[in-house]
Amino acid sequence: KETDTDVWLTVHAQPGETQILPGAKTKTWGYNQSLLGQTIVFHSGKTYHVTLKNSLPELTTFHWHGLDVPGPFIDGGCHAPVYPGETKEITFTVNQPAATTWLHAHPCPLTGWDVWHGLATMVYVKDQHEESLPLPHTYGVDDIPVVLQDRRFHKDNQWDYDADYDPDGTAGPTALINGTVNPSFDVTTQKLRLRFLDGSNRREWRLHLSDDLVMTQIASDGGLLPEPVQMTKFMITCAERAEFILDFAGYHDGDTVTLYSDETPILTFNIKGFATDETAVPDELATIVDQGDVDPNAPIHQVVLSGTDEEIAINGRKFGMMRIDDRQEIGKAEYWDITNTNDCCGGMLHPYHMHGGSFQIISRNGQAPYPNELGYKDTVSVNPGETVRIKMKFNFAGVFMYHCHIIEHEDGGMMAQMQVY
Numbered sequence: 001k002e003t004d005t006d007v008w009l010t011v012h013a014q015p016g017e018t019q020i021l022p023g024a025k026t027k028t029w030g031y032n033q034s035l036l037g038q039t040i041v042f043h044s045g046k047t048y049h050v051t052l053k054n055s056l057p058e059l060t061t062f063h064w065h066g067l068d069v070p071g072p073f074i075d076g077g078c079h080a081p082v083y084p085g086e087t088k089e090i091t092f093t094v095n096q097p098a099a100t101t102w103l104h105a106h107p108c109p110l111t112g113w114d115v116w117h118g119l120a121t122m123v124y125v126k127d128q129h130e131e132s133l134p135l136p137h138t139y140g141v142d143d144i145p146v147v148l149q150d151r152r153f154h155k156d157n158q159w160d161y162d163a164d165y166d167p168d169g170t171a172g173p174t175a176l177i178n179g180t181v182n183p184s185f186d187v188t189t190q191k192l193r194l195r196f197l198d199g200s201n202r203r204e205w206r207l208h209l210s211d212d213l214v215m216t217q218i219a220s221d222g223g224l225l226p227e228p229v230q231m232t233k234f235m236i237t238c239a240e241r242a243e244f245i246l247d248f249a250g251y252h253d254g255d256t257v258t259l260y261s262d263e264t265p266i267l268t269f270n271i272k273g274f275a276t277d278e279t280a281v282p283d284e285l286a287t288i289v290d291q292g293d294v295d296p297n298a299p300i301h302q303v304v305l306s307g308t309d310e311e312i313a314i315n316g317r318k319f320g321m322m323r324i325d326d327r328q329e330i331g332k333a334e335y336w337d338i339t340n341t342n343d344c345c346g347g348m349l350h351p352y353h354m355h356g357g358s359f360q361i362i363s364r365n366g367q368a369p370y371p372n373e374l375g376y377k378d379t380v381s382v383n384p385g386e387t388v389r390i391k392m393k394f395n396f397a398g399v400f401m402y403h404c405h406i407i408e409h410e411d412g413g414m415m416a417q418m419q420v421y
């Protein structure tokens, strides 16, 4: 159902079976289908009435990662269980710039289990500004989602989360791209827009193309970058999104271009004939509205990520559902310093994520952030020994989570909650 201002849709978490490898089907979970889900498209300015339905044998939640929604029950973190057989309706107005966001399950502490089974899908936000730019916009033709995950296939092609579980993040040797193994894509346009989501529980992906083909990044988590940024290698960490334009000028029908993660080919582009396309990616993509001046007397929020394995903690503590760890006033921008201690064994990278909106990256160890970090973000990789300063403003009151997005770290307690008041 749809009017000019309102849209009704159902998101149904369900068990199923998916033909991923030859032979036995894999038991999987998905949204409105057996694995992952069809891309959900929201238009900024419209109001959505979403029916959440749970047909799984256990409770789940529906978390809109990257959407700025009113309060924890709509946000769908730990506070918003939907029990087996239950149906709930939530209503929210999407009011943010065009972006690639996503939906995933977030029951605490079983987010890793749910996402591993397949409960993750792309959620696009569209707006008039982005649609007016000369960028590829045809879904499935020149604008394609690329969900990056990994799994281990056990006997009879089944996944076994418990067998593969690792407190530092569950991973598998087989790349799963949009729920498929070794996919290829027919390129019928000179320019292709790839919307990457790292939907893996633990893995970061170091992406590059054959011939060191240039990738032009146009967007990050929260939408368009101020200006495009060109590169030949790109690392994406858990829960981050990044949009790229590839330009296949000079390639011909029958050529192939391969996307690699480290040295492993994960996706093949089969070049078909295409019409010459001379449109350039605009030099200016978006105006990033600053979240506002920070009161010089406001305390700087401190988040210290420490430990590995079972020892992980935020500010020395593990997650407590009954405890509020930090507070911030609605509508006021404040700084948060996110520190990854390097106290033992070299440490590991933690992708730090905040619910409740998007932030701006101010600095890394006091230095300017990378050029592709000048747009809005909701997840930022924090390297061992690094302090990343972010500026955050909240638009809605309530209790929201913040955590490492290595999902087993999150489930293991590298998570905290703040109250926006």
Ligand code: C2O
Pocket (backbone or CB within 6 Å): 063, 065, 077, 104, 106, 239, 353, 355, 401, 403, 405
């Ligand atoms: Cu992607 Cu707490 O979430």
Ligand code: CU
Pocket (backbone or CB within 6 Å): 063, 064, 065, 066, 353, 354, 355
């Ligand atoms: Cu989130």
Ligand code: CU
Pocket (backbone or CB within 6 Å): 349, 350, 351, 404, 405, 406, 409, 414
């Ligand atoms: Cu972590």
